[in-house]
Amino acid sequence: MTTTTKNQKHIAIIGGGPGGLTLALILQQHGIPTVIYEREMADKSHERGGSLDIHEDSGQQALKEAGLYEAFQKVARYEGEDFRLFDKTGKCFIDEVADEDAPGGRPEIDRGVLCELLLSKLDSAIIRYGYKLNKAVSLANGMTELHFENGFVDTAHLVVGADGAFSRVRPLLSDTDVSYSGLTMFELNVVDAANRHPDLAAFNRRGKVFALDDHKGILGQLNGDGRIKVYASLKVDREWLDTIGIGSENPQDAKAKLLELFQDWDESLKNYIRYAAEVVLPRRIYMLPIGFKWNRNPGVTLIGDAAHVMSPFAGEGVNLAMQDAMELALAIIRHDDQAKAIEEYEEKMYEYASEKARESNDNLTLCFSDDAAPNLTELMNSYHEQYNEA
Numbered sequence: 001m002t003t004t005t006k007n008q009k010h011i012a013i014i015g016g017g018p019g020g021l022t023l024a025l026i027l028q029q030h031g032i033p034t035v036i037y038e039r040e041m042a043d044k045s046h047e048r049g050g051s052l053d054i055h056e057d058s059g060q061q062a063l064k065e066a067g068l069y070e071a072f073q074k075v076a077r078y079e080g081e082d083f084r085l086f087d088k089t090g091k092c093f094i095d096e097v098a099d100e101d102a103p104g105g106r107p108e109i110d111r112g113v114l115c116e117l118l119l120s121k122l123d124s125a126i127i128r129y130g131y132k133l134n135k136a137v138s139l140a141n142g143m144t145e146l147h148f149e150n151g152f153v154d155t156a157h158l159v160v161g162a163d164g165a166f167s168r169v170r171p172l173l174s175d176t177d178v179s180y181s182g183l184t185m186f187e188l189n190v191v192d193a194a195n196r197h198p199d200l201a202a203f204n205r206r207g208k209v210f211a212l213d214d215h216k217g218i219l220g221q222l223n224g225d226g227r228i229k230v231y232a233s234l235k236v237d238r239e240w241l242d243t244i245g246i247g248s249e250n251p252q253d254a255k256a257k258l259l260e261l262f263q264d265w266d267e268s269l270k271n272y273i274r275y276a277a278e279v280v281l282p283r284r285i286y287m288l289p290i291g292f293k294w295n296r297n298p299g300v301t302l303i304g305d306a307a308h309v310m311s312p313f314a315g316e317g318v319n320l321a322m323q324d325a326m327e328l329a330l331a332i333i334r335h336d337d338q339a340k341a342i343e344e345y346e347e348k349m350y351e352y353a354s355e356k357a358r359e360s361n362d363n364l365t366l367c368f369s370d371d372a373a374p375n376l377t378e379l380m381n382s383y384h385e386q387y388n389e390a
């Protein structure tokens with residue numbers, strides 16, 4: 001067990017993603033020590049996922065609490081808010097260009113750059129790489145024993161599961177597991193798009209492109225390192241991926257099969273697949289039930305995807321992870337009584353997270369419904385009208 005002084009609680013955070021890092025950093029700012037156990041041998045966030053939009057009322061607030069807001073603004077890409085929507089014929093339904101003189105509240109940052117920013121301020125002794133949690137066990141004295149794959153065992157007063165969708169901490173609190181959302185995505189990368197594929201770079205412009213039709217989608221987004229991250233997405237049964245023969249082992253063949261699946265789509269859209277580098281990552285998208293709650297345990301809680309993983313169609317995942325981290329940290333700082341802090345955090349989080357989970361699920365349904373492009377256009381227009389009236 002890690003040494004703590006008499007009144008000091010030992011707080012163990014499982015997972016060094018955006019949620020876990022933000023929590024440790026805000027607590028560090030207030031002199032509260034923690035330890036993060038991360039399964040990877042080093043920070044792998046550059047290799048995982050693409051550009052994320054950081055919202056004013058959640059992710060940006062957390063960065064303010066972590067003392068990183070100014071540093072964030074220097075690297076945030078406000079122009080990344082450009083958005084265009086097409087159907088499969090290449091007909092454009094929405095063409096939004098971000099106004100750089102009046103930047104919006106959702107600038108973009110690459111996941112790797114965000115984690116680097118958080119790590120730059122975090123005491124490096126806090127994070128232990130190469131510690132994969134295998135099992136967590138509740139003890140009679142209210143503490144929790146943590147068993148790691150490398151044989152290490154720790155005992156903590158408070159364990160925070162920030163270990164993502166397939167959390168090993170969650171089973172301490174609930175029997176509920178994630179379920180398949182109905183969506184399967186293939187992640188592709190068009191590297192150095194501006195130089196290697198100027199036609200696609202010009203088509204994609206500075207931000208995001210969605211093409212939606214026939215219960216399928218091609219989603220492209222320019223990242224800060226010049227790559228276009230692409231998700232070829234399909235609404236299919238969970239088992240479909242096992243039968244279709246598109247895996248990561250043979251990328252050329254996988255790309256050819258993907259092109260077949262989108263064969264009647266406009267050439268400008270198929271270029272997102274055609275030009276992609278030789279790595280194809282298939283992913284099934286999982287979710288927890290909307291409004292998921294667990295049995296309260298004053299020595300264990302969850303933040304981020306471990307608490308409420310949802311499809312990426314509200315663009316909220318990372319924002320919620322950081323908001324949870326902030327709310328939990330502030331509750332711990334406010335209350336000497338740990339049980340009170342956990343209760344306050346969880347009650348508040350259940351409310352805002354369930355609202356976003358519902359929104360994400362509604363957007364997922366709409367984006368893969370019949371007439372998705374006109375339907376999404378109608379929805380976005382109604383948001384804009386409400387926003388302008390407010």
Ligand SMILES: Cc1cc2nc3c(=O)[nH]c(=O)nc-3n(C[C@H](O)[C@H](O)[C@H](O)COP(=O)(O)OP(=O)(O)OC[C@H]3O[C@@H](n4cnc5c(N)ncnc54)[C@H](O)[C@@H]3O)c2cc1C
Pocket residue numbers: 014015016017018019020037038039040049051052053131132133134162163164165166167168185231303304305306312315316317318319321
């Ligand atoms: C395809 C896709 C696109 C997305 N796009 C967006 C978007 O545009 N906007 C947005 O806001 N969100 C998006 N998201 C969601 C976003 O990436 C997540 O919601 C966010 O990363 C959650 O942060 P987290 O810290 O809770 O968990 P994670 O980022 O999953 O981090 C969990 C960490 O825990 C570690 N870990 C896992 N298991 C263990 C273990 N047993 N022991 C120790 N460590 C462990 C992992 O290695 C990882 O470092 C997207 C997700 C996907 C899949």
